[in-house]
Amino acid sequence: MSTITPTPPAALPLRFATPIGGVAGTSFKPEHLPAILEAKNRRGFFEVHAENYMGAGGPPHRALEAIRRDHPLSLHGVCMSIGGPRPLDKAHLARFRSLVARYQPALVSEHLAWSTHETSFFNDLLPLPYTAATLACVCDHIDQVQEAIRRPLLLENPSTYLAFRESSMRETEFIRAVAERTGCGLLLDVNNVFVSATNHGYSALDYLADFPLSRVEEIHLAGHAEQADDEGDLLLIDSHDGPVTDAVWKLYDIVIRRRGPVPTLIEWDSKIPDWPVLQAEAAAAQAILDRHHSAVPAGERHAA
Amino acid sequence: MPPEPGLCFAASFAPALLDPARSTPELVTGPNGKAADRRYDVYRNNVTVSLIDALAAIYPAVQRITGTDFFRAMARFHVRSNPPTSPLLFEYGRDFPEFIETYEHAQDMPWLADVARLERAWLDAYHAADAAPLSPARLAAVMPDRLADLVFIPHPAARCLRSDYAAVTIFAANRGDAPVTRIDASTPEDALITRGEFDVAVRRLPPGGAAFARHLLSGRPLGEAAAAALEAASEFDIAANIAGLIEAGAFTSLCCGDPS
Numbered sequence: 001m002s003t004i005t006p007t008p009p010a011a012l013p014l015r016f017a018t019p020i021g022g023v024a025g026t027s028f029k030p031e032h033l034p035a036i037l038e039a040k041n042r043r044g045f046f047e048v049h050a051e052n053y054m055g056a057g058g059p060p061h062r063a064l065e066a067i068r069r070d071h072p073l074s075l076h077g078v079c080m081s082i083g084g085p086r087p088l089d090k091a092h093l094a095r096f097r098s099l100v101a102r103y104q105p106a107l108v109s110e111h112l113a114w115s116t117h118e119t120s121f122f123n124d125l126l127p128l129p130y131t132a133a134t135l136a137c138v139c140d141h142i143d144q145v146q147e148a149i150r151r152p153l154l155l156e157n158p159s160t161y162l163a164f165r166e167s168s169m170r171e172t173e174f175i176r177a178v179a180e181r182t183g184c185g186l187l188l189d190v191n192n193v194f195v196s197a198t199n200h201g202y203s204a205l206d207y208l209a210d211f212p213l214s215r216v217e218e219i220h221l222a223g224h225a226e227q228a229d230d231e232g233d234l235l236l237i238d239s240h241d242g243p244v245t246d247a248v249w250k251l252y253d254i255v256i257r258r259r260g261p262v263p264t265l266i267e268w269d270s271k272i273p274d275w276p277v278l279q280a281e282a283a284a285a286q287a288i289l290d291r292h293h294s295a296v297p298a299g300e301r302h303a304a
Numbered sequence: 305m306p307p308e309p310g311l312c313f314a315a316s317f318a319p320a321l322l323d324p325a326r327s328t329p330e331l332v333t334g335p336n337g338k339a340a341d342r343r344y345d346v347y348r349n350n351v352t353v354s355l356i357d358a359l360a361a362i363y364p365a366v367q368r369i370t371g372t373d374f375f376r377a378m379a380r381f382h383v384r385s386n387p388p389t390s391p392l393l394f395e396y397g398r399d400f401p402e403f404i405e406t407y408e409h410a411q412d413m414p415w416l417a418d419v420a421r422l423e424r425a426w427l428d429a430y431h432a433a434d435a436a437p438l439s440p441a442r443l444a445a446v447m448p449d450r451l452a453d454l455v456f457i458p459h460p461a462a463r464c465l466r467s468d469y470a471a472v473t474i475f476a477a478n479r480g481d482a483p484v485t486r487i488d489a490s491t492p493e494d495a496l497i498t499r500g501e502f503d504v505a506v507r508r509l510p511p512g513g514a515a516f517a518r519h520l521l522s523g524r525p526l527g528e529a530a531a532a533a534l535e536a537a538s539e540f541d542i543a544a545n546i547a548g549l550i551e552a553g554a555f556t557s558l559c560c561g562d563p564s
Binding site: 051052084117 | 308309311312314322332336343347350351387390392394432434499
């Protein structure tokens with residue numbers, strides 16, 4: 001039940017060019033499928049959580065085939081546990097590889113986090129210390145994933161609520177080293193930057209200044225919720241249950257101005273709104289992408 | 305194999321996630337010497353709530369029957385004692401029906417575990433492999449003297465469940481939002497679960513139907529299945545039932561004799 005029979009790539013002509021460039025997209029939610037199919041010739045891409053399509057067959061694959069026929073697809077893994085000390089789950093890696101082969105997504109990404117320990121799967125993106133030992137382990141895991149899927153993976157920066165006493169590197173330093181050692185690309189989640197900066201009391205702008213922007217091939221934007229920490233100070237939760245906040249839009253504008261247009265996803269995973277609401281958020285991102293259309297990508301600025 | 309030095313963080317971080325009696329792991333901290341209790345609690349909450357949500361998504365009829373508060377309390381016990389072992393959440397909760405059977409506060413709903421078994425089977429049928437269903441014309445083309453030896457290849461989505469209670473009626477009445485009228489739970493019911501091109505369908509089988517379907521789905525020949533069905537219910541209509549199973553999409557193919 002839990003394995004996918006290897007399937008040849010969807011023998012469907014692509015109605016879009018790859019790479020997909022400065023296009024805004026949204027999380028794909030099956031309840032939006034009728035509205036999406038009704039709206040013809042819409043510009044944009046869709047992102048799905050890989051694990052939701054790891055069943056052998058049935059309606060999820062029918063929906064994904066319908067989406068993939070007309071739109072670029074982003075395959076976003078949530079459970080690979082790349083940041084954990086355990087060896088990667090070989091069966092899970094094989095399922096991930098099968099999905100990449102079957103649907104030929106324009107973008108493939110995973111998280112700098114872990115979710116499985118011993119035999120338990122915790123269904124959350126858990127944090128890791130940033131040390132030489134974890135760096136070596138993460139790089140080894142990314143090598144394995146990239147070998148399996150035969151293409152670069154985009155690694156997403158996490159949102160975190162606490163720190164490890166043993167950490168010896170800054171997060172940006174750690175991510176930069178991972179990218180340089182493995183050749184992976186990066187998925188910059190701007191909301192995660194804002195959430196983590198607030199929670200750890202550092203400047204989001206400083207973080208972005210230190211982040212290897214030239215390796216960013218996709219951006220995530222999402223909403224967050226507010227709680228309080230032990231001292232009663234603001235603690236932000238990466239909840240994906242509402243619109244993108246003004247502060248995150250401002251950071252996004254700064255990132256796009258410096259990096260140039262890259263595919264940008266509006267993530268909205270719970271309290272899911274009607275399709276037009278999600279579409280309007282994507283349109284707001286598209287407006288920023290289009291405004292900076294002529295911007296020179298940061299990585300190429302000094303190349304000439 | 306124990307993790308290498310420097311990679312013990314997960315072993316220290318994980319145990320308290322699902323155990324509220326344990327305190328915040330020593331290895332974590334807030335910024336600038338701040339405490340990390342409420343910060344660690346964010347992870348505890350994410351893990352527990354998301355896994356309860358996963359059970360609620362798999363067992364919506366059980367949740368509607370018990371009410372949300374009852375369901376979430378029951379699910380919290382199960383999540384803490386039996387967290388998932390697979391990253392595929394649609395595989396989670398296979399042991400939840402057995403847990404319901406032993407759950408102290410559900411003892412006055414002896415049919416609830418069977419409703420849960422139906423919901424679990426529904427989700428398995430939903431994710432089962434794709435296969436074209438058997439065409440009724442294939443059966444019509446079989447010579448009458450070969451019928452008794454006929455063996456059917458089950459569709460990957462096809463399942464048959466038996467209950468000592470009216471589990472199918474209770475399941476069907478509680479999967480949607482429509483008001484539920486009074487149901488006599490004491491009537492035993494058997495279910496056939498299949499998936500056509502898109503939708504999973506749950507049918508109530510007539511007396512003898514479960515013995516018939518279970519024999520055929522496990523690869524026993526038609527003659528043997530018919531004998532088992534007639535032994536269970538002397539009025540069993542073989543022609544109508546085999547036509548019904550084929551129409552429901554329970555099979556993908558048939559062959560005379562050994563299915564290989």
